[in-house]
Amino acid sequence: MAMRALVSRINRELAATPRPSLALKSLGSRFSHHHHDSPTKKEKKRSYILGPDLPDIWNPPGSTPPSPPPSQIPVDFELIPTIINGKSIAEEIRSGIAKEHMNEEKILNAVSLEKDVDGFHPLNMGNLALRDREPLFIPCAAKACIELLLRSGVDLMGKNVAVIGRSKVVGLPLSLLLQRHHATVSIIHAFTKNPEDITREADIVISAAGVAHLVRRSWLKKGTIVIDVGTNPIEDPSSEHGYCLLGDVCYEEALQAVSAITPVPGGVGPVTIAMLLSNTLDSAKRAYGLS
Numbered sequence: 001m002a003m004r005a006l007v008s009r010i011n012r013e014l015a016a017t018p019r020p021s022l023a024l025k026s027l028g029s030r031f032s033h034h035h036h037d038s039p040t041k042k043e044k045k046r047s048y049i050l051g052p053d054l055p056d057i058w059n060p061p062g063s064t065p066p067s068p069p070p071s072q073i074p075v076d077f078e079l080i081p082t083i084i085n086g087k088s089i090a091e092e093i094r095s096g097i098a099k100e101h102m103n104e105e106k107i108l109n110a111v112s113l114e115k116d117v118d119g120f121h122p123l124n125m126g127n128l129a130l131r132d133r134e135p136l137f138i139p140c141a142a143k144a145c146i147e148l149l150l151r152s153g154v155d156l157m158g159k160n161v162a163v164i165g166r167s168k169v170v171g172l173p174l175s176l177l178l179q180r181h182h183a184t185v186s187i188i189h190a191f192t193k194n195p196e197d198i199t200r201e202a203d204i205v206i207s208a209a210g211v212a213h214l215v216r217r218s219w220l221k222k223g224t225i226v227i228d229v230g231t232n233p234i235e236d237p238s239s240e241h242g243y244c245l246l247g248d249v250c251y252e253e254a255l256q257a258v259s260a261i262t263p264v265p266g267g268v269g270p271v272t273i274a275m276l277l278s279n280t281l282d283s284a285k286r287a288y289g290l291s
Contacts, residue, residue, distance in 0.1 A: 212247070
């Protein structure tokens with residue numbers, strides 16, 4: 001009985017002790033798993049010395065990361081940029097210059113009489129006003145108006161002519177020149193009362209007021225002749241230059257009443273330039289004794 005109990009005890013102890021093969025297998029399994037997940041000390045040392053092994057990929061020169069969409073760009077509400085408007089600054093400079101321009105009479109007196117191709121020198125204007133005198137030069141715009149009328153076969157003698165505007169450039173010399181042709185001249189200016197009543201009596205209306213569409217159909221009698229000297233720039237976004245030129249006379253309305261009319265542009269302007277060239281040629285002839 002004692003021997004049987006001893007054997008049974010030994011068997012129980014052997015059964016409770018793990019088998020070496022299983023223990024080695026379990027240990028091998030744990031070693032294999034550990035070896036796969038973690039680098040060895042030698043591998044760690046090699047990576048530390050030589051650096052990480054990364055692919056050699058180059059970025060294109062000058063390449064930058066894409067910008068974020070506008071909705072993701074942070075907005076600095078405290079920063080409001082100022083737009084520097086060169087057009088308005090230039091306008092301020094021009095206005096300042098205009099306030100300076102110089103004494104007109106002194107400039108005209110300083111111009112040589114023989115070179116006054118515009119015809120504005122006091123002696124030229126004075127000689128134009130005196131019927132027995134001849135100016136060296138006649139102001140170009142006034143000369144152009146007379147040239148247009150004469151070349152169109154218009155007889156000026158005894159005709160009633162209404163001149164709208166009395167500037168030194170057009171109205172004043174034109175009225176003097178018309179009187180030399182023995183026309184009856186009425187001068188209309190900004191202080192004239194009922195100007196339309198005067199123009200309705202005129203055989204010829206010449207407007208140089210510088211006011212777009214000042215003269216309407218109601219200002220003109222049937223069959224009148226109209227010379228429109230006005231060149232008034234009016235803003236027009238549809239035009240190539242952003243503006244268009246209108247005359248003093250409402251052209252579309254005047255066509256219903258007049259017997260002859262000059263358009264704007266393409267009427268008095270080109271002839272004025274031609275008269276300037278003519279005056280310049282006369283000046284050169286006098287200077288060099290050319291016939």
